[in-house]
Amino acid sequence: MKAETGVIHGRFQVLHNDHLKYLLAGKELCEHLVVGITNPDPMLSREEETDHHRSSPQANPLTYYERYTLIRAALEEAGIKPNEYSIVPLPVNMPERYQYYVPMDALFFLTIYDDWGRQKLTYFQSLGLKTHVLWEVALDKKGISAIDVRNLMISGKPWEHLVPKSVSALLKRWDILDKLKTF
DSSP: OOEEEEEEEEOOTTOOHHHHHHHHHHHHTEEEEEEEESSOSGGGOOOBTTBGGGGSGGGOOSOHHHHHHHHHHHHHHTTOOGGGEEEEEOOTTOGGGGGGTSOTTSEEEEEESSHHHHHHHHHHHHTTOEEEEEEEOOGGGOOOOHHHHHHHHHHTOOOGGGSOHHHHHHHHHTTHHHHHHTO
């Protein structure tokens, strides 16, 4: 049986095909999917012991609005109707703030690849949230990484096949490559 509302989260720096797979897996299990964009701005990001890199400016080159637009475009390209999802900021490593951004009675989805994934599960459980791990695999089996996509873009190598077509079009239109080179 599907949950009425599910919450899923990620930085989406940049949104790639495995991110879309993750989002669609969450949507399959709920009527309405709330997509929380983590590290929405530097003031709503904290350094994590389990992954120091996640909060650095180099790991967060895209704005909240750019990521919001990429997610919306990818979900609509995948056939998800706009009334079936919402996109909100979610300071994932500030559990005391979740109540201001997402419905706390929703089912919280996540994947686990490493200690950071286990830390997020601990955050959710500390609040008594209902959780569902979509999958847990070793980091070396994760698949596409946004840092790899960004590095391919910077090095001038093919990257378009790693992202939805709508995402590729937006990144090119916005000249994101120029922005990435400044980090």
